[in-house]
Amino acid sequence: MATVAALVTTLTGAAAAAAVTARPAGAAVATADKPVTHKDNDRVPEGAAWTQHYFPSSDGSTVELHADVLRPEGVPEGRKLPVILSIGPYFGHSGQLAFEHPAHTGPSGRFNDLIEGADLLGRGYALVLVDLRGFGGSTGCLDATGPGDQADIKAAIDWAASRPWSTGAVGMYGKSFDAMTGLVGNNLNNDALKAVVAQEPIWDLYRNIRSNGVPRTTAVSISNAYEKIATLPQLPDDEARYRAAADYEKAHPECLLTNRLGYQTADPDSEYWKARDYANLAKGSDTPLFFTQGMAEWNTEPEAMQEFLANHQGPERGWIGPWDHVRGNEKAEDGRLKMGREGWFAETMSFFDQYLKGVQPSVQYPNYAVQDNNGTWRAQDTWPVVSESATIPLKGGSYVDSGAEAGPAPDDSFVHWSAPLGQATRVTGTPRISLNTAQGFGTVMVRLHDVAPDGTATVFDEQVSTIGPGNTTFDFKAADWTLPASHSLAVEIGTTQANVLGDWLDTPSGKTIGITGAELELPLDSPSDDQATPGARAPYLDTYLLLNKTKPAPGKPSFTLSGQGEDG
Secondary structure, eight states, rough: OOHHHHHHHHOOOOHHHHTTTOOOSSSSHHHHHHHOOTOOOTSSSSTEEEEEEEOOOSSSSSSEEEEEEEEETOOOOOOOOOEEEESSOOTTTOOOOOOOOSSSSOOOOOHHHHHTTOOOTTTTTTTEEEEOOOSSOOOOOTTTTSSSHHHHHHHHHHHHHHHEEEEOOOOOOEEEEEHHHHHHHHHOOTTTTTEEEESSSOOOOOHHHEEEEEETHHHHHHHHHHHHHHOOOOOSOOOOOHHHHTTTHHOOTHHHHHHHHHOEEEEESSSHHHTOHHHHHHHOOOOOOOOEEEETOSSSSSSSSSHHHHHOSSEEEEESSSOSSOOTTOOOOTOOBOOSSOHHHHHHHHHHHIIIIIISSOOOOOSSEEEOSSOEEEEEEESSOEEEEEEEEEEEEEEEOTTTTTTTOGGGGEEEEEEESSOOOEEEEEOEEEEEEEEOOOOEEEEEEEEESOEEEEEEEEEEEOOEEHHHHHOOOOOOEEEEETTEEEEEEEEEEOSSSSOOOOOOOEEEEEEEEEEEEEEEOOGOOOOEOOOOOOOOHHHHHHHHOOOOOOOOOOOOOOOOOOOO
C-alpha cells in the first residue's frame, strides 16, 4: 500500500504545488438553490444561470456524482427544458486535462463552443455536465467506462430527466471520452435518452489499447493521463463538499493502481474488456445517433465502427472523412474548417430539435456525409455502401520478425500486387485477412498500399496481430479510400514497422515466419454514381498523404480486385 501511496504523491505533487498559488477572486459560487450568472462569476457563460448538484450513482454504492447545470438566465418559473447531457472526466473546475490556473472556480468551459455556436440556451435547452466517478466533484474510483461508469451514466440520464425543470427528454453530446459515454448511454436503452451526438468516439476500448494481442502505447499513456486528471487539485474557493470529493483518491490510493492494472489486462475475452466493448453491447439499441469519425485518426481510430453501426438499430447520421481528432466546428489557423464541412451546429441542433422537441427538420440533411481521400464529399443513405465483396487469394511468402529495428530490410516483408485498375474502385468498410502460417511465432503487420503508375504509394490501411502456426484472421481498421483508375493495390505482409499510423509496443521474436497462403476480403464499391454534397477538403488530408508515402518493392501482378486470382 505504501508503494501505491507514493504513486499518488508522484502524480499529484507538482499540480498540488501549483494549486496553492490559486486564490479566491471573490467570484460567486453556485449551489443547488443559489444560481450564479455571468455578472457575478465571469466563468459562467453569458445568458446562463449556473447551479451545482449532487446525486447518487445507480449501482447502490456510496459513489456520489457532481453536476454543473447551466440553464437560460431568467427562464420563467415552471418552464420545462429539454436537457443536453455530457458526462465524463473533463469537467473539473480547475482544468480539463491539466491544472489550468484559473483565477477562481466556475463551471467547465469544455462545451462553451456548443453554447455559443448553437445558441443552445437561447434555443431553450439546459446543459448538464456530470463528473464521472473519480473526477472533479464526484467520489469513487475512476473506472474507464466499466460497470461503475455505466451506472453513473444511467444515474445521470435519470437525474437529468427527472428534474422539475426538465421535459424528461435528454440528449447526450461529447467528443472523444464524453463521446464514448454517449455510446454507453445508447447501449443502456434508457427511454429518457432521445438522441446521442458523438464526435470521434472509441467504439471498442480493447481495440484502442491492443491490436489482436499486440499492445499499443495507449496501454500506458491513457491510464497515466486519466490518473493525472483524477488527481488534479481543485480550487480553494470551491465549496467544501466539492473539494472533499476531489480528494477521494488521496484517501483511496488503490484507485489508481486498479485503473492501471485494468488497462494492462491482455485477454480480450476477459470480463474487463467485454464490459467495454461498446460495439458488441450495441446489439438491438435504437437511440438516434449522430457521429463523426476521422478515417485518418491517430487517437480514436475507426475500429469496430462498422460493427457498432450494424448492431445499432436506430436512426443514424454521420460525418466520415480523412481528418484527425477534431470537432465538427473546429477551425485551423487559416480559418478552414478542420473537417471541411460547414454547418456543424446547425445540423446538430436540427438533430436534437427533431428527437428532443419533435420539431421536423427544415433542411433535409443526408444520413451520411462522406469525404473521399481526394477531398470531395458525397451523400449516402447508409455506410458503407458495398456493391461487391471481393475474396482475393494471395500466395505465401516469408519474413523475419525483426521489428525493422535497423530500418526496413528486404527480408522484413513480402508484397503482392494487383493488376492496374481499369476504373476507379473504392475500398469502403472493414477489410479482413486470413493468414495460414506454417512456421514461426511472432507478430505480423499487413499494410494496404494505393500505388500510382510511377510506383509511389500511400498506405491507407494497416493492422497488426500476434501470429503462430495455423490460421490467423483479423479485421483491419475501417476504410473509405478510392483507388483511381490505373493505380494498383499492393498488399504487404511482414514484421511490425514503426510508422505514423501505428504506435504498437511490439517485441519482435526474431524468427522467420512462413506464410503458405492468405485470403483478403475487400468490401468494394464504384464511385461512378456518387451523389455530391457540399464540403471542402479537410486540411489534415494533405498532411496524412505526405506522412504516409511509401514505395513498396515492385512485383508482378498476381490478382485483380474482381476477386479472380492470376498466376504470377
